[in-house]
Amino acid sequence: MSEHASSRTDVHRMRSLVPGAEPFLFPGGEPRILLVHGFTGSPKEMRWLGERLQGAGFTVLGVRLFGHATKMADMLRARREDWLACLEDGYHILGGPKSRIVVAGLSMGGALSLVFGSRFPVAGVAAMSTPYELPAHPLVRWLRPLRGLIPLIGLFWRYASKVAIGWHDAEAASDHFEYPAYPIRSGLELDELLLEMRRGLPAISAPVLLMHARHDPAVPPAHMPAIFDDLGTNDKRMVWFEESGHVLTKDAQREQVFGEVADFVRRVGGGASWRRTADAVPGDERPGGGQG
């Protein structure tokens, strides 16, 4: 092996995945947790959370969504069904319906987790910084009436510039990986996905934990209560964070976020007992508050 490595000057010349942004699987106990990254992001933004949950004794899988963690042009070929299929892959790798699985996602990953939770039996869903509809990117307002033409428009006008995601922890920001722009064709997929999510929210019966930064510049804070109100489950809870931006899993208050997710997983993943507590804590809105 060493002979192999030394005989090549550039051993990584053909890797498809961005180093550090690869998916990860940490074996451990039940329940099992599926972590889903956001639009133009990568499994890297879920890795610290995954490591923390592994430390708490759970099995963790951080999936890679199609078109992500490779090169931006790949996203142009991605459809929302591909991303949902990636969640199904992860769900089955974690054991499928026979296992107790909690799905946790950031931003679009939260939307995918909620759609998934409306269609598959899961022990719980945690959605962070999740949009209720396409955020008010200046493009969105005037592209929406042209939505039927977007696949065509996207052929020659491919990318739109990004909005600020508002970091509080500069060091964590420098460790972050995402594509430098929004593929316009993919914006349509995200729009359609969020429509499917809104339709599915009333059908969700599993416990749901929602988390959002009070000053999220990318997805307005009002989106969390909008999701909350539509959720069919009685076991739902909102938690606000004051000192983080959009990327809750990496920014300044990440430890509190990790704690909230770990508490949630422990509570909903413990077999029959979660049903008894299901009605005990509906809609607890203590900012950054623990489970007590």
Place this chain on the structure above:
Amino acid sequence: MRQVLEGGEPFFRQGVKAACLLIHGFTATPKVMRGLGNALADQGHAVLGVRLFGHATSPNDLSRARWRDWLADAESGYHMLRGVHKDIVVIGFSQGGALALLLADLFPLRGVITMSTPYALPPDPRLKLLRPLLRPLSAVWRFAPKGKPVWHDAQALQEYQAYPVVPTRAVPEVDALFREMRGVLPSLRLPVLLIHSRQDPFIPPSDMESIYAALGSAEKEMVWVERSGHILPQDGERERVFEHVSEFIRSRVADRK
């Protein structure tokens, strides 16, 4: 409302022995590797059967696939198994074998096993004629029919899960993938086991000899199977194939801790 075909889902089983990454073939699903995966898991190996992009959903999806998507999925499988075991063996069937060999060029694997893996696109004269035109042609001629399956175990054929057609746009991608594979063969140094059926109606048996000859590995081995067609992990002699796979892993990987 599921996306992935029932039975075609990827699979994982935890184990204490060397982790095995299983990669299915073109137009097929992880199901083709499931029997082998279960046999290895029963022996104590951790096994992961990945799903390649565009597979186990709809042939339309495969039209959107590029060969690097498949390599990215194989890489993803490798990275998932890194959290499971320090020793990783990659086992690929048909086109999956080409991906296994490409992975060996990128990462420190303990061994690679290929089954029915082509050295190049099948030597169909029509294909040779159409090859340069396939990319533009695929815009209008989207799906090509598949040849009649030739199996030795008729019951196993019922279990086989694959698209009934070949998306024409994907064929140049397969072609490019095999070109990449041929490019890395001389630089590989890890133990490699190649298995092929003399009765393979689809990929000529001489393809295994071509891969063998081009491989830089000192430890390389060819195994011939007689009573199976192309689908080695499911057809008549699958048990013999499984034994060769386990024996290779036991002798070339497990004993070298």
